Amino acid sequence: MLLLPLVLLADLIPGADNKHGHEHAFQGPTSFHVIQISSFVNNTYAQNQVSGWLEDLQIHGWDSDSGTAIFLKPWSKGNFSDVEVTELEEMCRVYMTGFIRIVQDRVSEFELTYPFEVQVIGGCELNSGETTISVLSTALGGEDFMSLQNNSCVPAAQGGPRAQRFCVLASEYQGLYNIVERLLSNTCPRFLLGVLDAGKAELQRQVKPEAWLSSGPPPLPGHLLLVCHVSGFYPKPVRVMWMRGEQEHPGTHQDDILPNADETWYLRVTLDVVAGEEANLNCRVKHSSLGGQDIVLHWEHPTSTTVIILAIILPTFILLICLALWYLRRRPRQPTFHFLPV
Ligand SMILES: *[C@@H]1O[C@H](CO)[C@@H](O)[C@H](O)[C@H]1NC(C)=O
Numbered sequence: 001m002l003l004l005p006l007v008l009l010a011d012l013i014p015g016a017d018n019k020h021g022h023e024h025a026f027q028g029p030t031s032f033h034v035i036q037i038s039s040f041v042n043n044t045y046a047q048n049q050v051s052g053w054l055e056d057l058q059i060h061g062w063d064s065d066s067g068t069a070i071f072l073k074p075w076s077k078g079n080f081s082d083v084e085v086t087e088l089e090e091m092c093r094v095y096m097t098g099f100i101r102i103v104q105d106r107v108s109e110f111e112l113t114y115p116f117e118v119q120v121i122g123g124c125e126l127n128s129g130e131t132t133i134s135v136l137s138t139a140l141g142g143e144d145f146m147s148l149q150n151n152s153c154v155p156a157a158q159g160g161p162r163a164q165r166f167c168v169l170a171s172e173y174q175g176l177y178n179i180v181e182r183l184l185s186n187t188c189p190r191f192l193l194g195v196l197d198a199g200k201a202e203l204q205r206q207v208k209p210e211a212w213l214s215s216g217p218p219p220l221p222g223h224l225l226l227v228c229h230v231s232g233f234y235p236k237p238v239r240v241m242w243m244r245g246e247q248e249h250p251g252t253h254q255d256d257i258l259p260n261a262d263e264t265w266y267l268r269v270t271l272d273v274v275a276g277e278e279a280n281l282n283c284r285v286k287h288s289s290l291g292g293q294d295i296v297l298h299w300e301h302p303t304s305t306t307v308i309i310l311a312i313i314l315p316t317f318i319l320l321i322c323l324a325l326w327y328l329r330r331r332p333r334q335p336t337f338h339f340l341p342v
């Protein structure tokens with residue numbers, strides 16, 4: 001019966017795994033998935049966290065206290081009717097409490113020890129054309145446990161004998177597979193297409209990045225760390241390269257793309273160069289919002305002491321002299337008395 005929760009979960013909110021990298025005719029996300037994280041603290045206390053995602057964008061939350069879905073976007077229900085949404089919410093409620101109870105009942109059978117975590121991801125992704133790919137997989141204690149492939153339970157190698165036992169147990173419930181199958185291959189794709197359409201103004205928006213350069217802590221004495229910051233772009237795919245002239249520099253290092261608070265993205269791309277070899281380097285940013293007009297920032301020679309003196313101290317000095325002169329000119333003269341001859 002451990003499978004039932006998985007099945008229900010998958011349906012509740014049609015879910016999908018987020019693999020990107022497929023080329024699609026339109027910009028924006030192409031998959032929906034539901035993530036469930038269940039923390040079993042001790043034999044009386046467990047907690048579920050459930051969320052719905054369009055790739056990296058969360059559109060659903062779950063309020064465990066009231067047992068209701070949280071719709072984070074005005075279009076989070078896609079084209080599902082209120083009746084259908086209510087049914088899914090009810091299913092989710094039943095599933096959540098059922099999942100916890102079923103797992104707790106099987107703790108000794110599966111030789112689990114508190115505390116432990118179960119993670120479930122389920123959903124669907126647009127494939128080329130009209131077809132979709134469905135995904136359902138689970139992890140126990142952060143290790144792959146089992147996944148559903150071609151509508152059958154496949155134990156993960158990391159799951160060991162426990163996962164094999166789980167799949168044997170699950171195979172007795174063929175009826176459940178049919179429910180899961182329907183959720184993954186019918187409900188989820190229908191929801192995905194509807195929600196992509198309902199949210200398209202937001203999902204297909206294009207926001208141009210800003211880019212700037214700075215220097216970071218040198219990795220080695222006599223080296224420079226050149227940092228190219230790119231921020232505020234949407235959608236996520238971006239290409240940022242350090243170039244020497246027209247050639248991409250092989251030493252370019254890209255960090256992870258991080259989220260900004262306003263649902264745009266931030267990326268830092270660094271280059272470690274030997275001091276003195278930074279001539280002719282530039283950072284090039286390619287992004288769909290730029291319409292082919294790449295942003296190119298040229299690295300200026302580093303600010304040496306002389307440059308600092310020239311750039312800051314000299315103007316300050318000149319300003320001070322000007323102020324002094326101005327003050328001297330404005331200062332009221334000493335009163336003088338002229339005695340005119342009568
Ligand atoms: C179980 O964990 C909860 C939350 O940490 C705690 O409040 C409770 O006292 C624990 N119960 C037992 C029986 O250990």
